[in-house]
Amino acid sequence: MTRLLKKREMEYPISQERLYYRIGEVSRITGIKPHVLRYWESEFRVIKPHKGGSLQRLYRRKDLDLILKIRKLLYEEGFTISGAKKKIRDFERAENSRVNLRLVEKRSRGIDHELLLAVQEELKGIRRMLE
Missing domain, CATH: 1.20.5 (Single alpha-helices involved in coiled-coils or other helix-helix interfaces)
Known part of the structure; x- marks a missing residue:
């Protein structure tokens, strides 16, 4: 099953079957730049991407959902x-x-x-x- 996330009139598919997303994919899906995602990892301990043998950040669906929730809190609801x-x-x-x-x-x-x-x-x- 695939859910679509609309961002600036573009649609990004979020597949329920995929286990991991790379930081660039998460950036495109959420509209959050990679350096901001890395900063959020240090601030929000609940975001814990897996780092495989290549040391590349691999975000799970749970991480992606948290990032979307954090983005909403910060950018839409005005939280610090x-x-x-x-x-x-x-x-x-x-x-x-x-x-x-x-x-x-x-x-x-x-x-x-x-x-x-x-x-x-x-x-x-x-x-x-x-x-």
């Missing part, structure tokens, strides 16, 4: 670098909370709560007998 960093941290915390909640819900589906209550009552009875 520090404000955008805070906003990105907040996004990450919210995402981590959603993931943790999904894990708890998934684990709790398999538990029979009535059985747990019965076991708890039985353990309380044994505890009283031992005291």
Whole structure:
């Protein structure tokens, strides 16, 4: 599946199947110059391009999405670098909370709560007998 990103009336395809993008491709897709992308890597620790044997930066889809989010925060919404960093941290915390909640819900589906209550009552009875 391919999504199109419009920039100055040009369309750049963003393929869902591609694993990595080079810095020049990311620059063309996002409209952010390579030196700015390298600067953002130092400022936003969440952007972590893979550097293969050729030492070329290879950005994943996740990195590309983050760069687009940062570009929006800085250029469209008027955030400062520090404000955008805070906003990105907040996004990450919210995402981590959603993931943790999904894990708890998934684990709790398999538990029979009535059985747990019965076991708890039985353990309380044994505890009283031992005291």
